[in-house]
Amino acid sequence: MIGLVFRKEVREFLRDKRVVSGALVGPVVLMLVFVFTFAVIAQSLGKSKAPKIHVVAPAQSNAFLAALEQNPEVQIIRVENRERGVELVKKGQARVLLEFTPEFTDATGEIEAVYDPDEALSTIALRTFGAMVNAANRAQLDQTLAQAGIAKEAVEPIRLKEVEVPKDQKAMGGSTLIGLLPYLIVIWAFYGGFSVVSDLVAGEKExxxxxTLLITPVSRTQVAMGKFLALGCVCLISSLSSLVTVLIIGVSGTSYAKALFPEGIHLTPLALLAILAILIPLVAFFAGLMLAISAFAKNTREAQTHLTLLSFVVLIPAISSQFIGFTEAGRAWWIKLVPILNSSDAIRSALLGRLDAESALVTIGISLVLGAIGVITAIKLFEREEVLVRI
Amino acid sequence: MRFEWVGTVLRPTGGESLQWPDKPMVRTESISKSFHDAKRGTIEAVVDVSMEARPGEIFGLLGVNGAGKTTLLRILSTVLRPSKGVAEVAGFDVVREPDRVRASIGFMSTSTALYGRLTAREVLEYFGGLYGLKGQELKSRVDTVIEQLNIGPFANGLCDKFSTGQKQRVSIARTILHNPPVLFFDEPTSGLDVVTSQIVMNFIEQERRDGKTVVFCTHIMSEVERLCDRVAIIHDGRIRGTGTPSELVAQSGEPTLERAFLKFVGELQEVGR
Structure with missing residues (x-):
């Protein structure tokens, strides 16, 4: 009987344009928009690796400028005079203006760099050029020291070497998206069901x-379970569609995919299973909660009002998961105990390839308990005649 | 026609004539139902109602809106539990044996209560499944009611697209799909045009001829006069009078059933002579 109710609900869902657009097409389209926006930004950042640097044409050319013009990491554009160059920087048409002082010889002397500290791109271009100057100075220093027979350690006693931490498992790739994806997965687990649930019970009351359903021999628990499973499926499909869309784009081999995932996608089957294991109890929690609200409400309008309030309760921990990673609280043990936030955090860890079993089990356990409470509440409401027949 | 229990479902076995024991198919004894409302306090929706409906009888519940007819039908169909008293349908107690009661009844209300995004055939198959029909038996019953109610031309159309009359026919088909011995009708012709109303009433008469027990709620006198073998006048949750339409007229001393009704509910003076 549960299967019968489930199949009927799913059949109705698939014929409901609101469900198709809100729970199935919506997440995919939104994810595509996100991915392509990020890809365009990533491509744009990639192209801007060789920033344009304007230079006031010196009276006499020098070896440093000649070397700069040969360097593929910058594009040197000559301007006729300082006034013209400063004007371009002011207007944002030039990022940095360089002017060699008259005393500047081939590779020695002072260079003035005019930039706009309020413009991020101007600051970035200045840093890029500064790094080049440092590198040139370092090369010159090394050469001088070598000629004088002095060891490097005499002028640079402490050196810093950057080493990437070794990982058991590679991160999925596309760090920008990893920050956003868990949030979207969690949010769609809720909003996928949001589009259908008010119709599921409150709509049937109306x-x-x-x-008519309640006077058939099927028990109310079976009716509630059939509806719960159908709702859970919509939530899960809606949620997973975000992830699947990203994966499909990631393996598509397009320029967008290369911009977002320069090293390709590395989502292991284990990580995927972990995400599913975290997501299914969370979906049960959302579905149970929403079904209980729909059963409690007199009509669809009342259900939607309650659900809108609930959506804020869901949004707060989901949004928090976006930022908590940047704070010390992100490493705190209690994060594992906060529903929704813990799921989002665990999904992010799974995507990064660093999910530990303890966190996963605590998160799954909490979601399962809350899911069970939601389902039991919904079933209890289905048993209460004053709730079911009031309109 | 004979019936037998198959699991929780009452099924016809294809005998010659209806073989019900000579006892009421629907019976209530001093049944009451009250609700608690935060604003209005306790509301007595049904008070101390006793009635009986026998096999092959159309029993009318005649009352104005809010009289308690729908509440009484909801108790009989196990949607609501009585606050006190006893109610039995097809010999089963509505509180202790709700599954068997549900399997014995068909319920049709003012609303056609169809799923708009399912086709007529899908609605019938769904409800047939809920009543325990499966496989060939389910298909056969669905085909039978589709033919019986002339649903064929639109059986594969979505219910949302149907006219009111078409919806009502599908609703009737859903009500009788599992061939229940007891049928409840809650103002089934409300909002229908004359032609569709006639179809519904003809159907109810046919069910009586087939030996079914029908409990029919209405506030339309002409329907009571045409259909009902016996009638209970219900007002403010209480039964004010019971009998055949002619007995009620005689008891009231009024010339018509309409005036008899007004006299029973104490509104005759209010509306004027």
């Missing part, structure tokens, strides 16, 4: 179909 249309009197629920009463």
């Amino acid at each position: 249309r009197s179909t629920l009463e």
Whole structure:
């Protein structure tokens, strides 16, 4: 009987344009928009690796400028005079203006760099050029020291060597998206069901179909379970569609995919299983909660009002998961105990390839308990005649 | 026609005539139902109602809106539990044996209560499944009611697209799909045009001829006069009078059933002579 109710609900969902657009097409389209926006930004950042640097044409050319013009990491554009160059920087048409002082010889002397500290791109271009100057100075220093027979350690006693931490498992790739993806997965687990749930019970009350259903031999628990499973499926599909869309784009081999995932996608089957294991209890929690609200409400309008309030309760921990990673609180043990936030955090860890079993089990356990409470509440409401027949 | 229990479902076995024991198919004894409302306090929706409906009888519940007819039908169909008293349908107690009661009844209300995004055939298959019909038996019953109610031309159309009359026919088909011995009708012709109303009433008469027990709620006198073998006048949750339409007229001393009704509910003076 549960299967019968489930199949009927799913059939109705698939014929409901609101469900198709809100729960199935919506997440995919939104994810595509996100991915392509990020890809365009990533491509744009990639191209801007060789920033344009304007130079006031010196009276006499020098070896440093000649070397700069040969360097593929910058594009040197000559301007006729300082006034013209400063004007371009002011207007944002030039990022940095260089002017060699008259005393500047081939590779020695002072260079003035005019930039706009309020413009991020101007500051970045200045840093890029500064790094080049440092590198040139370092090369010159090394050469001088070598000629004088002095060891490097005499002028640079402490050196810093950057080493990447070794990982058991590679991160999925596309760090920008990893920050956003868990949030979207969690949010769509809720909003996928949001688009259908008010119709599922409150709508049936309004249309009197629920009463017709209740006078069949099927038990109210079976009716509630059939509806719960159908709702859970919509939530899960809606949620997973975000992830699947990213994966499909990632393996598509397009320029967008290369911009977002320069090293390709590395999502292991284990990480995927972990995400599913975290997501299914969370979906059960959302579905149970939403079904209980729909059963409690007199009509679809009342259900939507309650659900809108609930959506804020869901949004707060989901949004927090976006930022908490940047704070000390992100490493705190209690994060594992906060519903929704813990799921989002665990999904992010799975994507980064660093999910530990303890966190996963605590997160799954909490979601399962809350899911069970939601389902039991919904079933209890289905047993209460004053809730079911009031309209 | 004979019936037998198959699991929780009452099924016809294809005998010659209806073989019900000579006892009421629907019976209530001093049944009451009250609700608690935060604003209005306790509301007595049904008070101390006793009635009986026998096999092959159309029993009318005649009352104004809010009289308690729908509440009484909801108790009989196990949607609501009585606050006190006893109610039995097809010999089963509505509180202790709700599954068997549900399997014995068909319920049709003012609302057609169809799923708009399912086709007529899908609605019938769904409800047939809920009543325990499966496989060939389910298909056969669905085909039978589709033919019986002339649903064929639109059986594969979505219910949302149907006219009111078409919806009502599908609703009737859903009500009788599992061939229940007891049928409840809650103002089934409300909002229908004359032609569709006639179809519904003809159907109810046919069900009586087939030996079914029908409990029919209405506030339309002409329907009571045409259909009902016996009638209970219900007002403010209480039964004010019971009998055949002619007995009620005689008891009231009024010339018509309409005036008899007004006299029973104490509104005759209010509306004027």
